[in-house]
Structure formats: C-alpha cells, structure tokens
Amino acid sequence: MKNLISMRDLTREETLRILELAQEIEGGKTRPDLSGRLAALLFYEPSTRTHFSFDTAMKRLGGQTLSMSGSGSTSVQKGESLADTLKTISMYSDLIVIRSPVEGAARYAAEVVDIPIINAGDGANQHPTQALLDLYSIRKTQGTLEGLSVALVGDLKFGRTAHSLVQALAGFRPTFTFVSPEHLVMPQYILEDLDAAGVTYHHQTTLDGVTPGLDVMYVTRIQRERFADPEEYEQVKDSYVIDREILSDAKPTLRVMHPLPRVKEVSTEVDGTEHAYYFQQARNGVPIRQALLALLLGAAS
Amino acid sequence: MKEMKVDAIRNGTVIDHIPAGKAWEVAEILKIHQAPLLVGVNLISRKYGRKDLIKIEDHELSSREASSIALIAPQASISIIREYEITQKVPVTIPDEITALIVCPNPACVTNAEPVPTRFTTGGATTENEVRVRCVYCEKRYRMTDVKLRLQP
Numbered sequence: 312m313k314n315l316i317s318m319r320d321l322t323r324e325e326t327l328r329i330l331e332l333a334q335e336i337e338g339g340k341t342r343p344d345l346s347g348r349l350a351a352l353l354f355y356e357p358s359t360r361t362h363f364s365f366d367t368a369m370k371r372l373g374g375q376t377l378s379m380s381g382s383g384s385t386s387v388q389k390g391e392s393l394a395d396t397l398k399t400i401s402m403y404s405d406l407i408v409i410r411s412p413v414e415g416a417a418r419y420a421a422e423v424v425d426i427p428i429i430n431a432g433d434g435a436n437q438h439p440t441q442a443l444l445d446l447y448s449i450r451k452t453q454g455t456l457e458g459l460s461v462a463l464v465g466d467l468k469f470g471r472t473a474h475s476l477v478q479a480l481a482g483f484r485p486t487f488t489f490v491s492p493e494h495l496v497m498p499q500y501i502l503e504d505l506d507a508a509g510v511t512y513h514h515q516t517t518l519d520g521v522t523p524g525l526d527v528m529y530v531t532r533i534q535r536e537r538f539a540d541p542e543e544y545e546q547v548k549d550s551y552v553i554d555r556e557i558l559s560d561a562k563p564t565l566r567v568m569h570p571l572p573r574v575k576e577v578s579t580e581v582d583g584t585e586h587a588y589y590f591q592q593a594r595n596g597v598p599i600r601q602a603l604l605a606l607l608l609g610a611a612s
Numbered sequence: 613m614k615e616m617k618v619d620a621i622r623n624g625t626v627i628d629h630i631p632a633g634k635a636w637e638v639a640e641i642l643k644i645h646q647a648p649l650l651v652g653v654n655l656i657s658r659k660y661g662r663k664d665l666i667k668i669e670d671h672e673l674s675s676r677e678a679s680s681i682a683l684i685a686p687q688a689s690i691s692i693i694r695e696y697e698i699t700q701k702v703p704v705t706i707p708d709e710i711t712a713l714i715v716c717p718n719p720a721c722v723t724n725a726e727p728v729p730t731r732f733t734t735g736g737a738t739t740e741n742e743v744r745v746r747c748v749y750c751e752k753r754y755r756m757t758d759v760k761l762r763l764q765p
C-alpha cells in the first residue's frame with residue numbers, strides 16, 4: 312500500500328491489517344516511531360475535526376506536521392496549479408494528507424508526487440479514513456465485521472460517509488436496511504455494486520421495525536439544502552430522530568453511530584444509554600490514522 | 613489507366629456499420645492521424661436501415677484505436693484494405709481503460725479543474741447494449757451515451 316485514496320482500492324486483507332494495527336497501537340502493544348518524520352496537512356476546505364485528528368495521530372507517534380489550510384479559494388483558484396503546490400510541499404515533507412472539494416484531487420496528487428498521499432476527503436467522492444474508523448468502531452463494538460445487520464439512516468443519496476461505509480462493509484456479508492426519504496435514497500450505482508457482491512439489502516422510508524435484530528444503526532445528517540420545500544424538510548427531519556422509544560426493542564449490543572456533528576438526528580436522551588457510541592467513534596479516528604501514517608511511512612508493516 | 617470509384621481506397625481502413633449520425637464522433641477520434649478521411653453519412657444499409665461509413669486512406673487502424681471506436685459504435689465493423697482488397701478484419705472490442713478521450717461530466721471532477729487527461733475504466737460495467745464507464749478520478753459512473761468526447765493533448 313503506497314497511498315490511501317479510495318476504499319475501492321483496498322483489499323480485504325489490507326483493510327483488516329489497518330484495523331489490526333490500529334488496535335495494537337490503541338492497546339499499547341506497539342508504538343511505531345515517527346520521530347523525525349513530517350506530514351503536510353493540506354486542507355483546501357476547512358474540517359477542524361479531521362485536521363485535529365491527523366495532527367494528533369502524527370504527534371502522538373513522535374512525528375511533526377505542517378499545515379496549510381483555508382477555504383477552497385486559496386491556492387487552487389489563485390492560479391497556482393494543484394500540481395505545483397503539491398510538488399513544492401513534497402520537497403519539505405514525507406507524506407501529504409489532502410482534503411479538497413475537488414473530486415479526484417487525491418488520486419491526482421498521488422500521480423504528481425512520489426511521497427505517500429492520504430485522502431482526507433475529496434468532495435462528494437471518498438473519505439476513506441472516516442470509512443476505516445467506522446469499520447474499526449463496528450469491529451470494536453461487535454467483535455467482528457462478518458455477517459452484521461446494519462441500518463443506515465438519513466441522507467443516503469448525498470451522504471459520502473454512508474456510501475463509503477456500505478462499500479467498505481460489502482465484502483463482509485452484511486445485511487443492510489436503508490432508511491431515508493424517497494428522494495434521498497441510496498444511489499443506483501451503489502445498489503448495483505451491492506447486487507454484484509451478492510449483498511442483501513432493503514429500503515424503507517420510516518424507522519418502523521428497524522431496530523429488532525439490528526447490530527449497528529448508522530445515522531447521518533439530513534441537510535436543509537437538499538430540500539426544495541422547507542416545510543417538507545421540517546416534516547422529514549423530525550421523522551428520522553433516534554430516541555429511547557425507537558431503541559426500546561433493541562439488542563443490548565446495538566450501537567448507534569454518527570459521523571458527527573449531529574444536529575437533532577440522535578436525541579441527547581440516547582447519550583446516556585449503552586447504545587450511544589458516537590463520541591467514542593470520533594475518538595477512534597486517532598488510532599486508525601496513526602496506523603495509516605505508520606504503514607505509509609514504513610514504520611510498521 | 614483504370615478508373616476508380618471516388619470512394620474506393622487503395623490502402624487504408626474502412627469502418628462500416630457506424631450507427632447513422634455517429635460518423636462525426638468517430639471522425640473526431642480519428643483526427644489524431646493526419647490521414648485523409650472520407651465520411652459517408654445516412655447510407656442505406658440492408659441490415660440497419662441507415663448507417664454511416666468512414667474510409668481512412670493510408671492508415672491501418674491498430675486494435676487499440678479500434679477499441680476507442682467500439683465505445684461509440686460497438687456494432688461497427690473495421691476492415692484493413694491493401695491494394696483495394698480487404699485483407700483483415702479488426703475486432704471491435706471495448707477497451708479496459710480509455711485515456712484522454714472522454715470529458716468527465718462531473719463539474720467537481722479534478723479533470724475539469726486541473727490540466728490532467730481523463731481516464732475512464734469500463735471493466736465490469738458493460739451491459740449488453742450500452743457501454744458504461746467510470747472516471748478513475750472522481751469515481752462517478754456514466755453511460756457512454758451521456759458523455760462527450762474530446763481528444764485531449
């Protein structure tokens with residue numbers, strides 16, 4: 312593995328190796344040494360969480376970071392080509408983490424420079440470190456990735472994290488329930504991939520009956536701007552709220568996950584229950600990113 | 613001296629059974645070569661009703677070039693001509709990857725923002741009568757009938 316660009320590039324073995332290493336790092340069994348190594352964090356759109364998580368991951372393994380962040384208007388639209396920016400940064404650093412609203416920017420970056428590239432989100436396309444931390448969270452809470460019953464709730468049409476998670480889990484014989492409003496359903500091309508992989512799934516527009524037998528409920532935000540009619544948004548928004556009532560017939564091991572930030576999709580009354588996992592989930596981003604940095608910088612194998 | 617029909621070529625390639633109206637797109641791909649093209653449009657075909665046809669003088673299409681034509685006109689037939697005779701049929705097969713030809717319809721794609729030639733894969737995405745392609749960069753999938761072609765430097 313030379314770069315991390317897309318979940319579609321990872322073999323099952325590579326995925327499991329990353330999760331394994333993250334677990335070893337988190338458990339203190341191993342501590343890759345990144346002292347003297349420098350990662351450039353190149354953020355063409357702001358994402359405080361992802362930025363902090365990479366920064367922390369690098370520094371906790373003894374490495375250093377340099378950051379370039381700003382809105383999408385900084386370097387790209389000022390006329391300097393992305394290629395020139397990347398080539399310059401690659402002179403100073405050992406690895407580049409790139410986040411950009413431009414889809415395919417990370418793939419392109421990997422072609423332009425010789426040092427490893429990690430995709431920290433490229434527009435609506437991929438966000439593989441989020442997908443990996445989701446997988447890590449699922450395996451940590453369920454003990455396995457195999458044969459799980461997983462519901463994805465919310466905006467499944469535009470929700471990048473939902474797409475990546477579905478793709479990432481597809482190889483582990485899951486059963487999916489997709490819960491979304493009619494006009495925010497999982498895109499056809501993802502469903503075709505699932506069909507090709509022989510994955511069982513079904514779609515419903517309400518949360519009715521979704522909880523029994525469920526292992527993971529993965530909730531994403533429904534954004535106002537996806538609705539032409541504000542009234543419809545108000546109505547839909549309130550019908551996809553996870554609360555204690557909905558979880559009343561859940562297995563004790565069911566975990567509710569959310570890529571954060573949440574607005575109202577998960578009621579705060581769930582926070583105190585055994586089902587709440589979204590805050591731990593966010594914390595899992597650090598060991599996953601530590602594992603990736605170590606693997607790509609050759610400090611672990 | 614023997615009289616020649618205007619559309620007969622001595623050496624080169626004949627691309628027949630191009631769907632009517634698609635000849636210009638095929639010709640666009642073939643512009644990479646300096647070879648003269650003879651384009652026939654709306655010809656009568658016993659098999660298809662109407663068809664287009666292209667003759668290329670003094671250039672024998674490689675199988676790679678034939679592949680890119682397969683994307684637009686999978687039912688075309690390609691023959692190599694030497695001394696007025698068909699000497700070889702080039703199979704029209706869909707390539708696994710197409711470089712610098714398809715314009716990615718996704719406005720947010722890096723190929724529309726940076727000077728990078730597009731790359732599309734076809735593997736596993738082809739149904740019987742339509743070719744589907746996936747952008748290597750933004751990973752979006754499209755039907756061949758929904759994309760524009762433009763030769764890129």
Ligand SMILES: [Zn+2]
Binds near residue numbers: 718721722
């Ligand atoms: Zn694209």
